[in-house]
Amino acid sequence: MDELDTVLGKALAILRSFTPNDTVLPLAELVRRTGLPKGTVHRVAGDLVGHRLLDKTATGYRLSGGLFELGLRASVERSLLEVAMPFLQDLYERTHETVHLGVRDGDEVVYVAKIGGHRQAASPSRTGGRMPLHCTAIGKVLLAYAGPELQQEVLAGPLERRTPHTIVAPGRLRRQLDGVLEKGVAFEREESTAGLLCVAAPVLGTDDTAVLAAISVTGPVGRFKPEPHVDAVRAAATGVGSTLAWRGSLIRPADPRAASVAVARQGLAQR
Amino acid sequence: MDELDTVLGKALAILRSFTPNDTVLPLAELVRRTGLPKGTVHRVAGDLVGHRLLDKTATGYRLSGGLFELGLRASVERSLLEVAMPFLQDLYERTHETVHLGVRDGDEVVYVAKIGGHRQAASPSRTGGRMPLHCTAIGKVLLAYAGPELQQEVLAGPLERRTPHTIVAPGRLRRQLDGVLEKGVAFEREESTAGLLCVAAPVLGTDDTAVLAAISVTGPVGRFKPEPHVDAVRAAATGVGSTLAWRGSLIRPADPRAASVAVARQGLAQR
DNA sequence: GTCCCGCGTTCCACTCACCGGTACGCTGTT
DNA sequence: AACAGCGTACCGGTGAGTGGAACGCGGGAC
Numbered sequence: 001m002d003e004l005d006t007v008l009g010k011a012l013a014i015l016r017s018f019t020p021n022d023t024v025l026p027l028a029e030l031v032r033r034t035g036l037p038k039g040t041v042h043r044v045a046g047d048l049v050g051h052r053l054l055d056k057t058a059t060g061y062r063l064s065g066g067l068f069e070l071g072l073r074a075s076v077e078r079s080l081l082e083v084a085m086p087f088l089q090d091l092y093e094r095t096h097e098t099v100h101l102g103v104r105d106g107d108e109v110v111y112v113a114k115i116g117g118h119r120q121a122a123s124p125s126r127t128g129g130r131m132p133l134h135c136t137a138i139g140k141v142l143l144a145y146a147g148p149e150l151q152q153e154v155l156a157g158p159l160e161r162r163t164p165h166t167i168v169a170p171g172r173l174r175r176q177l178d179g180v181l182e183k184g185v186a187f188e189r190e191e192s193t194a195g196l197l198c199v200a201a202p203v204l205g206t207d208d209t210a211v212l213a214a215i216s217v218t219g220p221v222g223r224f225k226p227e228p229h230v231d232a233v234r235a236a237a238t239g240v241g242s243t244l245a246w247r248g249s250l251i252r253p254a255d256p257r258a259a260s261v262a263v264a265r266q267g268l269a270q271r
Numbered sequence: 272m273d274e275l276d277t278v279l280g281k282a283l284a285i286l287r288s289f290t291p292n293d294t295v296l297p298l299a300e301l302v303r304r305t306g307l308p309k310g311t312v313h314r315v316a317g318d319l320v321g322h323r324l325l326d327k328t329a330t331g332y333r334l335s336g337g338l339f340e341l342g343l344r345a346s347v348e349r350s351l352l353e354v355a356m357p358f359l360q361d362l363y364e365r366t367h368e369t370v371h372l373g374v375r376d377g378d379e380v381v382y383v384a385k386i387g388g389h390r391q392a393a394s395p396s397r398t399g400g401r402m403p404l405h406c407t408a409i410g411k412v413l414l415a416y417a418g419p420e421l422q423q424e425v426l427a428g429p430l431e432r433r434t435p436h437t438i439v440a441p442g443r444l445r446r447q448l449d450g451v452l453e454k455g456v457a458f459e460r461e462e463s464t465a466g467l468l469c470v471a472a473p474v475l476g477t478d479d480t481a482v483l484a485a486i487s488v489t490g491p492v493g494r495f496k497p498e499p500h501v502d503a504v505r506a507a508a509t510g511v512g513s514t515l516a517w518r519g520s521l522i523r524p525a526d527p528r529a530a531s532v533a534v535a536r537q538g539l540a541q542r
Numbered sequence: 543g544t545c546c547c548g549c550g551t552t553c554c555a556c557t558c559a560c561c562g563g564t565a566c567g568c569t570g571t572t
Numbered sequence: 573a574a575c576a577g578c579g580t581a582c583c584g585g586t587g588a589g590t591g592g593a594a595c596g597c598g599g600g601a602c
Contacts, residue, residue, distance in 0.1 A: 006559070
């Protein structure tokens, strides 16, 4: 649980009450989710409206455009996004299937971008949304390259079954991860969502072996075969990686535990 | 200035110290920009790190991925983005020039999406960034459809000169705005940035005449002519508009008392 | 019609979270 | 060596923030 005995903690508890599926939440619902007293929520939410983080509608509160704007200033995902966009674009144009860009946060994938046309397969992923590592192509790439300690943690923890095809046997997952490192791509066959196939490749930094992100192409069973797109996905991913390196902007994904270290040299470059 | 005598105000002052161009800001810089005492900034920034809104690096603080994620939950721009993306995609594929999606906030444009390939013209716009209304194609569309009272406000206020071609004469701008309403498109010829041309069309709600957003195509003088793309831009914009309307009326509540969905649409209109 | 429940709002006296001046240690520069 | 600017740590006073209680309202049950 978060610290609810500080103003900031309460404010964030309220903001984080909104899941990606919520649009408008009434005051009472916020009270329920946060566990805070009614009066408090009323006041703090009012303050948040004043600060342009919430909008007040006839039926409740919703996260406002001010928050959207602020979020897009986050330097890491922003620069990643800006550099990657042309490559994602190319990839989409070559495949005409849904293209994802994702980074790792803890033991989940966070989707930084999702682009697709009118015919895109119905996938549960959303920009800014999350998925487990073990059952998505992007997740498996990020996990494979993340290093052994995280792998062990994930392999040890229970592997949630999402579909009949989800890999829940640690041994089998481990073998797949080895294969991913070897080939530089990961596949997913209806492991997170029935009817969806996926290929993903890692965006690697040059100086170290850390994965910065991963790129994938997703399509529906039937018309879509992952294998033919391996080269395209890999090309896009390495393209992003080398462009990032070339720009000199060293990106370090936010990691709750091992945060804060590596970014040292970048500071002066921007100025 | 914001209210700096409340915790929340201070926290937001710190977060908003980051402009779209900043990546990492040292503590001292935050102190300078916010005008808050050093000790206070240190403490509040520390709290923000604890709440995953800031990352602490070797050289200072930066906005974290948690904030990015939170911002993408903002319902209005999120649903706009999701609905619009396929249309923007089409538009890009037809033109192979930079495509923008923008909404109005006060007297400025906020860019919700920007997609482009490797050849994109160097434009100052960024996703989540802002621009004045009077000197961009998107801005002129939004202003033209925004209603007379806002127009007067903008026409009265000083029209900042950005380039030699910026329209700073209120009369001339007003005439252009009338033309925009008449034709349903706006042009920009090096008015915000030297060397850039632009066409934009409005995304209109069906039930009322409110503008929800605007879409544009941008290219460099020389290879790019705005006129041939008028139809494509207009088609994309109306496509987004009617999809929004259609979705708004068709989405049915998943749970019994979810009146919230009905309001999502109204919410969009409100902006 | 009446009752009643749940919602959003307002009020107010207590108190603890927040405040910010002060001081310290460090690192480069003059 | 003296200095200037930075990040960090401490700590007593106090007012911003607290949350329980009470109110008005609308709508569903009966």
